[in-house]
Amino acid sequence: MQSQPSDHSQIFTFHEVKLATNNFCDALLLGAGGYGNVYKGSINGGTGIVAIKLANPCSRQGLNEFQTEIFLLSQLRHCHLVSLIGYCEEEEEMILVYDYMANGTLRDHLYKTKKPPLSWTRRLTICIGAARGLHYLHTGSKHSVIHRDVKSSNILLDQNWVAKVSDFGLSKIGPNMLTQSNTHVTTMVKGSFGYMDPEYYKSLKLTEKSDVYSFGVVLFEVLCARPAVLRGIEKMEEEQQEKVHLAEWALFCCRSGKLDEIIDPYLQGKIHPTCLKTFTNTASKCLSDKGSERPTMGEVLWNLEQAWLQQETACFQNDSNRSVADTTATDGLSIIVDVHGVLKIDGGSDPTPGVEFSEIIAPIGR
Numbered sequence: 001m002q003s004q005p006s007d008h009s010q011i012f013t014f015h016e017v018k019l020a021t022n023n024f025c026d027a028l029l030l031g032a033g034g035y036g037n038v039y040k041g042s043i044n045g046g047t048g049i050v051a052i053k054l055a056n057p058c059s060r061q062g063l064n065e066f067q068t069e070i071f072l073l074s075q076l077r078h079c080h081l082v083s084l085i086g087y088c089e090e091e092e093e094m095i096l097v098y099d100y101m102a103n104g105t106l107r108d109h110l111y112k113t114k115k116p117p118l119s120w121t122r123r124l125t126i127c128i129g130a131a132r133g134l135h136y137l138h139t140g141s142k143h144s145v146i147h148r149d150v151k152s153s154n155i156l157l158d159q160n161w162v163a164k165v166s167d168f169g170l171s172k173i174g175p176n177m178l179t180q181s182n183t184h185v186t187t188m189v190k191g192s193f194g195y196m197d198p199e200y201y202k203s204l205k206l207t208e209k210s211d212v213y214s215f216g217v218v219l220f221e222v223l224c225a226r227p228a229v230l231r232g233i234e235k236m237e238e239e240q241q242e243k244v245h246l247a248e249w250a251l252f253c254c255r256s257g258k259l260d261e262i263i264d265p266y267l268q269g270k271i272h273p274t275c276l277k278t279f280t281n282t283a284s285k286c287l288s289d290k291g292s293e294r295p296t297m298g299e300v301l302w303n304l305e306q307a308w309l310q311q312e313t314a315c316f317q318n319d320s321n322r323s324v325a326d327t328t329a330t331d332g333l334s335i336i337v338d339v340h341g342v343l344k345i346d347g348g349s350d351p352t353p354g355v356e357f358s359e360i361i362a363p364i365g366r
Helices: 014-020 060-073 120-139 198-203 208-224 238-243 246-255 273-286 297-317
Strands: 004-006 009-011 029-033 036-043 048-055 084-088 095-099 143-146 155-157 163-165 172-176 327-330 333-337 343-346
Touching: 014 036, 014 048, 014 084, 014 095, 048 060, 060 084, 060 095, 120 143, 120 155, 120 163, 120 208, 120 297, 143 208, 198 208, 208 246, 208 273, 208 297, 238 246, 246 273, 273 297
Parallel strands: 009 084
Antiparallel strands: 004 009, 029 036, 036 048, 048 095, 084 095, 143 172, 155 163, 327 333, 333 343
């Protein structure tokens, strides 16, 4: 496929995209939504498998999101962010070409699915990967990037179950952290129902803590294996309607000591109590009403890594066959056991993880 580089991205012709998708064959359709359709495709003579997102050309909003996504992902590079391979804007089309994520979205594996349930360790590892990606967005440059649409369907999983944050169409460039004293961006409210930061909704002031709130909802989705919002509330009993919003229901259960009522039944008895406490405390703090009371994404990441270590330490102590000199890979994170028998994470959180991206100047987005 002959393409022309643009920053880190390639420019594809519409003809090349049609060839890659066998003329947008229905058999290659991966998903559809308000943004348009996503197809599985092949490039470079069939050696490269990609996901091709075909946006609705009639939507002005789609054009804004298309331009924002190209602008950001042509400069952002991190192992926990989805990679943009290229794009096509020929014949008024808005087409984005990404790395193909073989295991789909995180949501695909949590509910309304025939897929086998994920182990707790795998779920934790996915959460840690997504947290690393968001932490990089918030701190990887003098200008933070606020994702603004963090949800389980925007966390993709590759063939090795590595989490990748995706869909940057609503993202917003934050203030210059080195020269500007204000910590928010005033903007129209955008996002997804059930995940949206209530403080942002009321004040129109967007900060990194808005992403933290949304990620807190994702953490409870992972623990409970249920949607952020239950549909069909008009048919529910009155006592069931309090469970409609996951964020509210999860906080109520945590505060009233009813955690057993919300945990995915598959996980019952499989989470070490110390790990569960660390995880739920972290998720609950993310859902604080005031952004100032929520942790930073770096603090969320650190706590999730501690929860992972607590779970693995419990497993390690229960396994008499494991020697002190062992190094074991578990779902993408490596356990290193030192000479004193202390477990540590290899490749743990870094204050400045990933490759730094070039300075972002133009505040594109909404």
